[in-house]
Amino acid sequence: MKLDLSSFLFRTTSVLVVAALAVSACASPTQPGASTAPSAQAGPVSGGTVTMPIGADPTLNPWSPNAFIESLFINRVLFDGLTKPGKDLAPAPDLAESWTTASDGLSWTFKLRSGVKWSDGTPFTADDVAFTFNDIVLKPDLGAQNRASYAAVKSVTVVDATTVRFDLSRKFAALPSFLAYNAGILPKHVLSANPLTTTTFNKGTPVSTGPFKVDKYTSGQSVSLVRNENYFGAKAFLDKLVFTVVADPNTQVAQALSGDLQIMILDNKAAVDRMKSAAGLSVVARPLVQYYWLSLNQTDSRFTDVRVRQAFVTAIDRAAIIKSVELGYGSIANSPITPALAAYYDPSLASKYPYDPAKATDLLKAAGWTPGANGVLQKDGKPFQFTMDVGQRGVLEPVNALIQQDLKKVGVIVDLNTMEWNSYIQKDVVRREYTATVNWWTYPSDPDVFPYYHSSAAGKGFNIPGYQDPKLDDLLVQGQSTSDLEARKAVYKQLQQYTSEVLPYLFLWYPQEIDVLSTSLKGVPELGLRDAMHYAGEWWLAKK
Amino acid sequence: MVVGQEVARFLFQRIASGALVIVFASALTFFFVNLAPGGPSSIMRFDVSAEQREALIKRMGLDKPVVERYADWAAGAIRGDLGTSLLSDEPVTQRIGERLPNTLMLAGAALVVSILIGIPIGLIQALRRGSALDHLLSFYSAIGLAVPVFWLGIVLILVFAVSLGWLPSAGVTTISEDTLVERLRHLALPTVALATTTLPTIVRFMRSAALEVLDEDYIRTAASKGLAPRVVVTRHALRNALIPVVSAVGALVPRLLGGTVVTESVFSWPGMGRLALEAAQGRDYPLITGITVVVAGIAVATTLLVDLAYTRIDPRLRAS
Numbered sequence: 001m002k003l004d005l006s007s008f009l010f011r012t013t014s015v016l017v018v019a020a021l022a023v024s025a026c027a028s029p030t031q032p033g034a035s036t037a038p039s040a041q042a043g044p045v046s047g048g049t050v051t052m053p054i055g056a057d058p059t060l061n062p063w064s065p066n067a068f069i070e071s072l073f074i075n076r077v078l079f080d081g082l083t084k085p086g087k088d089l090a091p092a093p094d095l096a097e098s099w100t101t102a103s104d105g106l107s108w109t110f111k112l113r114s115g116v117k118w119s120d121g122t123p124f125t126a127d128d129v130a131f132t133f134n135d136i137v138l139k140p141d142l143g144a145q146n147r148a149s150y151a152a153v154k155s156v157t158v159v160d161a162t163t164v165r166f167d168l169s170r171k172f173a174a175l176p177s178f179l180a181y182n183a184g185i186l187p188k189h190v191l192s193a194n195p196l197t198t199t200t201f202n203k204g205t206p207v208s209t210g211p212f213k214v215d216k217y218t219s220g221q222s223v224s225l226v227r228n229e230n231y232f233g234a235k236a237f238l239d240k241l242v243f244t245v246v247a248d249p250n251t252q253v254a255q256a257l258s259g260d261l262q263i264m265i266l267d268n269k270a271a272v273d274r275m276k277s278a279a280g281l282s283v284v285a286r287p288l289v290q291y292y293w294l295s296l297n298q299t300d301s302r303f304t305d306v307r308v309r310q311a312f313v314t315a316i317d318r319a320a321i322i323k324s325v326e327l328g329y330g331s332i333a334n335s336p337i338t339p340a341l342a343a344y345y346d347p348s349l350a351s352k353y354p355y356d357p358a359k360a361t362d363l364l365k366a367a368g369w370t371p372g373a374n375g376v377l378q379k380d381g382k383p384f385q386f387t388m389d390v391g392q393r394g395v396l397e398p399v400n401a402l403i404q405q406d407l408k409k410v411g412v413i414v415d416l417n418t419m420e421w422n423s424y425i426q427k428d429v430v431r432r433e434y435t436a437t438v439n440w441w442t443y444p445s446d447p448d449v450f451p452y453y454h455s456s457a458a459g460k461g462f463n464i465p466g467y468q469d470p471k472l473d474d475l476l477v478q479g480q481s482t483s484d485l486e487a488r489k490a491v492y493k494q495l496q497q498y499t500s501e502v503l504p505y506l507f508l509w510y511p512q513e514i515d516v517l518s519t520s521l522k523g524v525p526e527l528g529l530r531d532a533m534h535y536a537g538e539w540w541l542a543k544k
Numbered sequence: 545m546v547v548g549q550e551v552a553r554f555l556f557q558r559i560a561s562g563a564l565v566i567v568f569a570s571a572l573t574f575f576f577v578n579l580a581p582g583g584p585s586s587i588m589r590f591d592v593s594a595e596q597r598e599a600l601i602k603r604m605g606l607d608k609p610v611v612e613r614y615a616d617w618a619a620g621a622i623r624g625d626l627g628t629s630l631l632s633d634e635p636v637t638q639r640i641g642e643r644l645p646n647t648l649m650l651a652g653a654a655l656v657v658s659i660l661i662g663i664p665i666g667l668i669q670a671l672r673r674g675s676a677l678d679h680l681l682s683f684y685s686a687i688g689l690a691v692p693v694f695w696l697g698i699v700l701i702l703v704f705a706v707s708l709g710w711l712p713s714a715g716v717t718t719i720s721e722d723t724l725v726e727r728l729r730h731l732a733l734p735t736v737a738l739a740t741t742t743l744p745t746i747v748r749f750m751r752s753a754a755l756e757v758l759d760e761d762y763i764r765t766a767a768s769k770g771l772a773p774r775v776v777v778t779r780h781a782l783r784n785a786l787i788p789v790v791s792a793v794g795a796l797v798p799r800l801l802g803g804t805v806v807t808e809s810v811f812s813w814p815g816m817g818r819l820a821l822e823a824a825q826g827r828d829y830p831l832i833t834g835i836t837v838v839v840a841g842i843a844v845a846t847t848l849l850v851d852l853a854y855t856r857i858d859p860r861l862r863a864s
Contacts, residue, residue: 065586143599197633220814254701422582
């Protein structure tokens with residue numbers, strides 16, 4: 001049963017649309033902003049409206065369990081956190097000016113910016129921070145989104161009106177980075193009665209602290225933001241920032257081509273050449289803190305042998321996957337730390353497992369798998385055959401088909417079981433009833449990947465393969481235990497090397513995001529668009 | 545008056561059976577979507593821990609048996625409360641109320657366009673049966689039925705919005721300038737896309753109904769007694785040929801409401817079709833059930849109206 005109609009349509013239309021785009025490219029496009037002689041604008045100017053697409057109606061509350069990806073962009077503009085991702089992705093001041101950790105590492109103290117006001121004029125205080133954590137995030141019965149990231153936080157204490165202290169049950173060096181990731185502070189004076197399901201807030205005009213505030217929320221159509229005159233920082237340049245609900249990625253492309261959108265993520269990478277040739281649009285590639293992986297369930301004894309995991313990663317032509325599925329926008333991954341985290345990323349690992357079916361065959365042979373009838377590998381008379389569950393989303397279907405072909409070449413038979421996304425999550429993630437599956441992780445801009453690898457998260461947490469390894473656990477805890485950058489770099493270098501050796505997940509590739517921007521839109525930092533949203537106040541439109 | 549009593553009894557019977565249909569549809573939908581694998585999006589996401597999942601299941605009341613949940617929902621529905629959307633925490637009636645007018649406008653426009661164009665074309669084809677024109681128009685009808693709406697929609701956008709820049713590509717109106725003219729401009733492309741799916745049906749029904757009627761004795765009589773061909777066609781043939789067409793229109797209405805799903809997605813039209821899709825994908829049990837009830841209600845009401853329309857067109861049916 002295919003309930004995921006939009007993704008189905010997306011896939012089926014992509015080919016047709018590219019053909020249609022080629023035709024429309026021949027007709028001379030009447031592009032707004034096609035003027036070739038822009039007036040010499042040196043510095044930023046105020047005014048104008050920027051429109052960007054989102055896939056569905058957003059929920060304007062970063063902690064709501066219903067705040068999905070479409071909500072993330074707008075919530076990062078509206079709700080400031082204590083920190084935000086800096087332009088180098090390291091945590092930078094936002095509502096907090098500075099932060100320090102206690103010598104025992106069991107608490108963090110944040111000095112808040114003074115004179116900050118909510119968009120309704122009420123002063124922002126330390127009570128709002130304590131409310132957001134103590135009464136929302138740390139309340140188990142509310143089930144707040146991202147709550148699992150704060151398992152180490154016991155409570156938040158108000159030291160004085162502009163100081164808060166996070167008390168921890170264990171060391172948590174990455175806390176300032178995590179607070180920069182979908183951790184907006186909510187107004188106590190508005191939400192104390194009902195923090196997560198007040199619909200006049202979540203689906204209306206919330207009270208917020210960011211450079212823009214909501215002017216109008218029209219269900220199914222758009223959310224319009226206007227400049228927040230109470231914003232503590234430099235006033236936003238743009239008069240308006242409009243998020244328009246456009247569910248179909250192909251319609252997003254068409255809207256960008258007709259000049260209706262000024263900035264967007266190009267989900268349909270097949271359209272990239274058409275976008276590049278369009279007047280008035282520029283196309284840029286941005287790094288993401290994201291990686292694709294293949295998880296082999298460690299409850300299956302065939303996959304506990306590291307040689308089998310190394311053989312698989314050697315047998316899969318990952319460069320070919322990046323080329324055909326991502327059109328080259330990505331690089332091979334051999335660890336969970338992505339190139340976007342430049343301070344930590346170890347580039348020497350990139351060439352660790354070159355595509356080599358012969359070597360893969362040797363490794364499998366060493367693990368006891370020898371060719372039987374029809375070239376299928378077998379051990380103890382049983383063929384090497386298993387099922388991979390495929391969630392219908394993004395590029396997962398073509399990727400799985402390529403992996404299936406690659407493994408077949410070394411004598412491993414993979415059956416693909418394609419499933420509607422929601423059912424897939426239930427089977428593979430909630431129940432862990434799977435043998436192998438491909439997916440991806442996106443995580444805060446910090447190398448602390450504890451939740452995805454620690455043995456305590458096996459089986460029920462985010463440790464999807466259920467890999468358990470005391471040495472890896474130790475590295476993960478060490479990384480959380482020191483706040484010193486150089487010491488952390490050393491720990492995470494070891495962690496990259498170790499994970500690339502033992503392959504808890506089979507690392508596939510680090511994707512890049514393709515962003516399409518109007519050439520008149522300036523001041524957007526060179527970050528993935530999700531992170532660039534934190535800087536929406538700095539965006540400006542050059543006058544034509 | 546005897547006739548008045550009979551009409552009242554007829555209406556009562558029809559409304560009672562319609563209500564039964566709606567109750568049956570709601571129960572069927574509720575149990576089937578609950579039986580479907582998966583669960584509400586808030587718990588079926590990668591980055592939710594087992595503990596969060598449990599808290600949310602409890603908060604949404606999903607730990608109760610399905611039968612009990614349906615009973616609770618039905619008790620509310622009788623009072624006009626269709627429950628609370630699991631995806632947005634808003635009342636289901638409010639969410640449907642926001643979207644239904646847009647869908648009715650789009651489906652209504654497509655239906656009107658289909659009728660206004662389809663009836664004359666079908667009639668012309670019948671009158672020119674076997675001619676080159678008849679074959680050409682039949683060919684176009686076949687294309688109309690065969691072309692997928694999502695593709696046609698994108699092509700319309702690329703031609704009229706991107707290349708020519710005549711019409712807007714998506715949405716119901718311009719945010720900055722919400723006027724009637726803007727609304728009509730936004731309505732144009734989705735109406736054409738959606739009407740393409742219904743127009744051929746009306747053309748084909750009209751053509752075959754008109755062919756049948758034109759062979760009738762009374763048409764030959766009318767023509768042979770010297771009536772102008774125009775009078776024969778409009779006064780005698782058209783009226784009788786319309787009867788099956790009216791029933792086809794009645795059957796098209798529920799199909800149109802379903803057919804808007806794709807059109808609404810392509811044109812970012814904030815209608816109920818897209819809402820239904822989101823509700824199904826996100827396992828928003830109360831919302832999908834509420835939408836089913838509303839669509840079933842519209843289908844029941846249309847059938848009733850079609851039956852009443854019959855009796856206007858064909859006096860013979862008034863007696864039976």
